[in-house]
Structures are given as structure tokens and as C-alpha cells.
Amino acid sequence: MEKKEIVIKTNNIVKKFGDRTVLNGVDLDIYRGETFVIMGGSGCGKSTLLRHMIGTLKPDDGKIYLLGKDITNLPEDEMDKIKKRIGMSFQGSALFDSMNVGENVSLPLREHTKLEESVIKIVMKMKLELVGLRGFEDLMPSQLSGGMKKRVGLARAIAMDPEIIFYDEPTAGLDPIVAGVIDKLIIDLSKKLSITSVVVTHDMESVFKIADKIAMLYEGRVVEVGTKEEMRNSKNQLVKQFIAGDPDGPIKFFQQKDDYLEQLTK
Ligand SMILES: Nc1ncnc2c1ncn2[C@@H]1O[C@H](COP(=O)(O)OP(=O)(O)O)[C@@H](O)[C@H]1O
Numbered sequence: 001m002e003k004k005e006i007v008i009k010t011n012n013i014v015k016k017f018g019d020r021t022v023l024n025g026v027d028l029d030i031y032r033g034e035t036f037v038i039m040g041g042s043g044c045g046k047s048t049l050l051r052h053m054i055g056t057l058k059p060d061d062g063k064i065y066l067l068g069k070d071i072t073n074l075p076e077d078e079m080d081k082i083k084k085r086i087g088m089s090f091q092g093s094a095l096f097d098s099m100n101v102g103e104n105v106s107l108p109l110r111e112h113t114k115l116e117e118s119v120i121k122i123v124m125k126m127k128l129e130l131v132g133l134r135g136f137e138d139l140m141p142s143q144l145s146g147g148m149k150k151r152v153g154l155a156r157a158i159a160m161d162p163e164i165i166f167y168d169e170p171t172a173g174l175d176p177i178v179a180g181v182i183d184k185l186i187i188d189l190s191k192k193l194s195i196t197s198v199v200v201t202h203d204m205e206s207v208f209k210i211a212d213k214i215a216m217l218y219e220g221r222v223v224e225v226g227t228k229e230e231m232r233n234s235k236n237q238l239v240k241q242f243i244a245g246d247p248d249g250p251i252k253f254f255q256q257k258d259d260y261l262e263q264l265t266k
């Protein structure tokens with residue numbers, strides 16, 4: 001059997017913001033080609049973990065390997081080289097409002113390649129076609145719906161043919177149908193382009209549509225990793241409660257201001 005390649009490895013990552021330990025020893029292995037979902041409640045550290053994986057945050061302890069390289073303390077110029085091999089779809093679409101759709105998608109190609117303008121245009125059109133927005137290049141972001149903006153952001157994220165795409169809450173704030181469109185696109189892109197996808201979300205419907213593997217993050221730790229089936233049948237009370245959306249269980253939500261303030265300084 002072909003040996004599977006680990007493209008992201010986090011080894012005991014610890015991150016503190018002030019007194020607050022947000023990541024408390026995160027261990028994860030993500031393999032090439034899989035769609036890996038990191039789920040967990042708001043504020044549990046999902047975005048923070050993602051930022052460590054793409055090298056924009058440095059851990060207080062632990063190590064991070066991205067595409068075979070130890071990026072824990074990598075100098076910026078070397079990090080920039082690796083960054084060209086990954087794509088990022090941000091929370092919100094992060095488009096430049098003063099640029100049209102085509103210019104937004106072309107931006108990484110203009111910044112990071114020496115391709116001729118005519119070639120950039122062809123690539124840009126191809127990427128828009130892949131996200132179902134053929135012919136939209138002349139529109140301005142302000143003329144687009146939330147879902148369309150997300151898709152343009154995605155076209156930009158795949159402009160450089162990344163090996164990994166990172167998605168932060170790709171379906172947040174979208175209606176169920178548009179969310180379904182985005183989920184389908186995530187699946188399509190990973191299949192068509194054999195991309196590894198890392199998706200951070202608390203949208204359970206989305207999780208069970210797209211994931212090959214799921215990790216649940218809770219209080220800065222990975223409490224369980226498994227396939228959809230394994231997570232559905234998990235005996236872990238935290239996983240069970242989160243998947244069911246049950247207000248009763250070990251996951252606390254705060255009704256008392258003092259309790260809330262106390263956990264902030266934990
Ligand atoms: N740059 C920062 N400085 C201080 N606290 C931060 C910073 N970034 C995130 N946090 C805190 O870390 C916790 C986890 O945040 P985040 O990773 O954004 O959670 P999630 O994405 O799971 O909702 C939150 O309590 C947040 O307020």
C-alpha cells in the first residue's frame with residue numbers, strides 16, 4: 001500500500017495570550033488529500049490553531065511541520081516560499097473592495113509570479129469557472145452576494161494551485177442553500193484538484209458533509225479525532241454533546257458573569 005504523507009503535523013502546541021492558555025498541547029496529523037475538519041465551540045481556539053498552521057502565529061511551546069518543513073521558527077523569507085504552496089479562505093471573504101473580481105483573483109499571480117498579463121487572465125478565468133463564477137470578472141465586490149464573495153475568495157485562494165487550502169468558518173453567516181453550495185465546492189475542489197483541505201467550523205451540517213476526518217477541539221486540546229462514523233458513534237461526552245447541540249452536558253456555557261470572567265483568566 002502507498003504510504004500516506006503527512007502534510008501538517010502539530011506537536012504539543014501551546015499558545016498563551018496574556019494569562020490565558022488558548023491552545024494547551026495540540027497534537028494533530030493531517031494527511032495529503034484528505035479533508036480534515038477541526039470543530040469546536042466559539043472561542044475554543046480554532047482560528048488560533050489555523051494561524052499556527054499557516055505560520056502567522058508562533059507557539060509558546062511545541063512544533064509545527066508544514067509540507068515537510070519545521071515552520072515553528074522559520075525565518076520570514078523561507079516561510080514566504082512555503083506560503084506560496086498553500087491557499088487561505090478567510091472568515092469573511094477579505095476581498096479588496098476597490099478591485100473588481102478579476103483583479104482580486106489575479107492578485108496572488110501578480111504578486112508571486114512573473115507570468116505575462118495574458119496568461120494571468122487565462123488562469124484567473126479558469127479559477128472563476130472552477131467556483132462557478134464564469135464571466136463575473138468585471139463585477140465589483142459590492143455587486144456580489146455573501147456567497148458569491150466567498151466563492152471569489154476561494155478562486156483567489158486556488159489561484160496559485162495550492163497543495164493545501166485552509167478554510168476558516170467557510171459557511172458562517174450564509175443561508176443553508178448557499179452554505180450547501182460552498183460545502184459542495186469544498187468537496188469538488190478537493191476532488192478535482194487533489195487538494196488537502198483543512199476546515200475550521202462549528203457548522204455541524206457542513207462537518208458531516210465534507211469531512212474525511214474530524215478533530216474536536218475543546219479548551220485548547222484535541223479531545224478526539226476520527227472519521228464521521230467514529231465521531232457519530234463516539235462515547236466521549238464532549239463529542240456527543242457537541243454533535244447533538246445539547247445544552248446539557250460537560251461543555252459549559254456561562255450564565256453567571258463571574259464564572260465567565262473566571263474562565264477568561266484560567
Ligand atoms: N490576538 C489575540 N490576543 C488575545 N486573545 C486572543 C487573540 N486571538 C484570539 N484570542 C482569544 O483566544 C480565544 C480563542 O480564539 P479563536 O481562536 O479566535 O477561537 P475560535 O476561532 O475557536 O472561535 C478567544 O478567547 C479569543 O478571545
Ligand SMILES: [Mg+2]
Nearest residue numbers: 046047048168
Ligand atoms: Mg474563529
